[in-house]
Amino acid sequence: MMPEISLNVLDVAENSTRAGASLVQIAVEADTVLDRLTIVIADDGCGMTPEQVAQVTDPFYTSRTTRKVGLGVPFFKYAAESTGGSFTIQSEPGTGTTVTAVFTLSHIDRMPLGDITSTIHTLVVYHPDTEFLYRYRYNDRSFVLDTREFREVLDGVPFDTPEISEYIKDYLSENKLDTDGGAVY
Numbered sequence: 001m002m003p004e005i006s007l008n009v010l011d012v013a014e015n016s017t018r019a020g021a022s023l024v025q026i027a028v029e030a031d032t033v034l035d036r037l038t039i040v041i042a043d044d045g046c047g048m049t050p051e052q053v054a055q056v057t058d059p060f061y062t063s064r065t066t067r068k069v070g071l072g073v074p075f076f077k078y079a080a081e082s083t084g085g086s087f088t089i090q091s092e093p094g095t096g097t098t099v100t101a102v103f104t105l106s107h108i109d110r111m112p113l114g115d116i117t118s119t120i121h122t123l124v125v126y127h128p129d130t131e132f133l134y135r136y137r138y139n140d141r142s143f144v145l146d147t148r149e150f151r152e153v154l155d156g157v158p159f160d161t162p163e164i165s166e167y168i169k170d171y172l173s174e175n176k177l178d179t180d181g182g183a184v185y
Contacts, residue, residue: 002075004114005039005103010122011072012041012099017127019045021096024123024130028116029137030185035105036085037113037185042098048091056089076101083107105185113185117172120145124168125159134172138180145172 002008009026016024021043029038048056057077077087080101091097103110120134124147134145150159150168157164 002072002079002111004112005037005079005101006114006116006119008072008076008079008101009039009041009116010119012076013043013119013123015072016041016043016045016097017123017130019043019047019097021045021130023133025133025135026120026123027135027137028113029135030105030113030139030180030183031137032105032139037103037105037110039101039103040098042096044096047093047095047097048089049093053089053091057087073099079103079111083110117169117176120172121165121169125165128158128160136176136179138183141179143175143179145175 002011009028013024013026023044025040025042027038027040029040030036031038057074073089076099080087080103083104084107085102085104086100087102088100089097090100116136120132123130124132124145131151132145132147136143145168147159154164159165159168
């Protein structure tokens, strides 16, 4: 199992890019009053048939040809459900896929969120042909990073340019801190 939830987010979002998504939306929402952490990853990639959706949580099923098992989604599902939470996948061929994992925030078996800032930064910088819409919410505060807006301002300067990459990392770090006050969960 992965040691932190942000690595599951990375794995599922990487699946989205391999599925040809032009837009990947990632939402992380912590609600301490409801004692819930919700992660949603939605894409407009190739989608899956009902049969593929039924198989994707089987660790011995993968559509990849580079290995014989696909453990990312099954571990993500197990991690959410082991906290009394839930896990769903909705998908339609030609439309895309939405993965939703809900964790009980205070559950002793819940993995930490981990370094979500580095996860989002990595996705944005190393997938130049994919747009990302990232929403981070902690109780009643939130912020958004939309790569489409960044591209408009940057007018063709690539995200992997060192100064731009550093700016994106700082933007994510500072806004996360402003939003959650440095909460570790």
